[in-house]
């Protein structure tokens with residue numbers, strides 16, 4: 001099985017958590033794209049979606065799924081999204097696709113976070129994947145200095161502007177043994193919009209696409 005086939009297995013398995021007549025929180029990325037295809041197959045059984053990026057919104061609309069404004073929704077039953085890394089306690093690094101801030105917002109209004117990954121994403125300690133940090137452009141160098149003080153090596157993601165008009169610093173060389181502390185510390189740096197650690201709001205369910213199919217951990 002290829003990595004994309006494993007992503008597809010995870011994406012389609014997440015249909016199990018889609019509530020009939022509900023509005024579904026939808027993340028961003030290549031694994032989520034498979035989930036959106038799956039959602040298209042049941043589009044007459046759901047009310048619509050709240051999306052975490054312009055890219056996902058476009059794909060949802062192309063399939064005829066109504067996209068609701070996050071401001072009009074108080075609570076979602078379920079949010080389905082991918083991850084760049086996930087540890088055994090279901091803390092994640094996200095933001096490889098630069099959608100981390102909107103992802104965190106939609107996750108925050110969701111009762112259940114269903115994380116869909118292929119089996120290359122599981123790690124014991126987060127940080128091998130560079131941690132994305134969304135930053136207000138004028139704060140780039142100041143935030144980079146503060147991130148160095150925290151032990152990381154921030155690298156400016158050239159040519160990328162987020163859906164919110166900001167830039168991304170990818171922090172290399174971090175061994176994140178206390179994800180909640182690190183999430184809090186980085187978010188406290190002036191100029192940081194948010195960082196890609198999802199520890200305060202981690203996943204509730206992990207669906208891993210493996211060569212022998214999708215495995216579900218609740």
Ligand code: 5RP
Pocket residue numbers: 027028029030031032081082083084093094095096097098099100103
């Ligand atoms: C986007 C994300 C994605 O969920 C993460 O990058 C995983 O992407 P993929 O499913 O393409 O491997 O956080 O900001």
